[in-house]
Amino acid sequence: MKITLILTYSRFGAGFAAAALLAFAAHAGEPGGVQRMYVFNCGESRTNDVSMWSPGVDVGKSRDFSDNCYLIRHGKDLMLWDTGMSDAIADKPEGVTAAGGLLTLWVRRTLASQLRELGVAPTDITHTALSHFHADHCGNANLFTAATLYIQNVEYQAAFGPEPSKFGLAPANYEKLRANPVVKLSGDHDVFGDGSVVILSTPGHTPGHQSLLVRLPKRGAVVLSGDMVHFQENWTNRRIPARNFDREQSARTMERIAHFLAENHAQLWINHDKAQSDALPHAPGYVE
Ligand SMILES: [Zn+2]
Numbered sequence: 001m002k003i004t005l006i007l008t009y010s011r012f013g014a015g016f017a018a019a020a021l022l023a024f025a026a027h028a029g030e031p032g033g034v035q036r037m038y039v040f041n042c043g044e045s046r047t048n049d050v051s052m053w054s055p056g057v058d059v060g061k062s063r064d065f066s067d068n069c070y071l072i073r074h075g076k077d078l079m080l081w082d083t084g085m086s087d088a089i090a091d092k093p094e095g096v097t098a099a100g101g102l103l104t105l106w107v108r109r110t111l112a113s114q115l116r117e118l119g120v121a122p123t124d125i126t127h128t129a130l131s132h133f134h135a136d137h138c139g140n141a142n143l144f145t146a147a148t149l150y151i152q153n154v155e156y157q158a159a160f161g162p163e164p165s166k167f168g169l170a171p172a173n174y175e176k177l178r179a180n181p182v183v184k185l186s187g188d189h190d191v192f193g194d195g196s197v198v199i200l201s202t203p204g205h206t207p208g209h210q211s212l213l214v215r216l217p218k219r220g221a222v223v224l225s226g227d228m229v230h231f232q233e234n235w236t237n238r239r240i241p242a243r244n245f246d247r248e249q250s251a252r253t254m255e256r257i258a259h260f261l262a263e264n265h266a267q268l269w270i271n272h273d274k275a276q277s278d279a280l281p282h283a284p285g286y287v288e
Pocket of ligand 1: 132134205227
């Protein structure tokens with residue numbers, strides 16, 4: 001079965017954020033919303049020149065990156081945000097090189113084993129969304145064929161259209177998602193209709209990149225960055241990686257999210273910022 005919906009919201013409008021807040025307020029006193037979120041270690045990487053992400057800054061310096069996946073429990077539903085690097089990399093304890101030698105990648109614990117530890121089978125995942133189709137975010141996507149996929153239409157077209165390689169994408173990583181039920185988006189999208197999990201359109205790194213607002217019952221609102229930004233110093237200084245798809249769009253997206261965070265009193269959780277990620281409890285622990 002394939003469901004195709006095109007949903008449009010104002011990309012920069014505060015109106016949608018206000019609507020999401022109202023929906024949240026209406027549900028705040030009731031059970032429901034998000035119960036908890038698990039953070040998985042979905043790979044680690046090291047670059048020998050971080051200036052590819054911060055042009056002109058720290059040229060020739062190495063840097064370690066984290067790579068997380070996130071599992072959100074919402075009532076009876078389980079939503080997986082990003083699927084990390086391929087579990088196959090775990091077979092190479094010495095790591096594998098990528099991006100023409102710029103990166104070395106390791107998977108110390110497979111996503112499959114971390115789900116198993118929680119008693120979750122891949123087919124239990126009811127909803128999945130990818131920030132984008134780069135290999136370190138969709139590496140295990142083919143495991144989640146039972147889930148409804150939420151993706152921006154332009155990202156879907158890049159991934160499943162005639163020239164994925166033009167966008168630096170490798171379809172082998174995600175080919176099985178072609179048969180999933182899919183909700184194609186053209187902007188923000190309130191996944192469960194209660195304001196607790198909202199996909200935010202954040203184009204620039206890729207044509208249809210997206211981030212995720214999660215309203216946790218105790219910690220409050222967090223925005224999962226995807227690759228909207230890669231580490232804190234780049235966020236503070238609004239630096240844009242050399243390989244981003246669209247530089248101007250990237251800059252507009254960062255401004256939009258900065259306003260969104262302020263309006264919603266939300267924290268930004270930067271996926272590849274290792275210091276920030278290391279401070280979070282990882283599965284089987286969880287955040288509430
Ligand atoms: Zn990326």
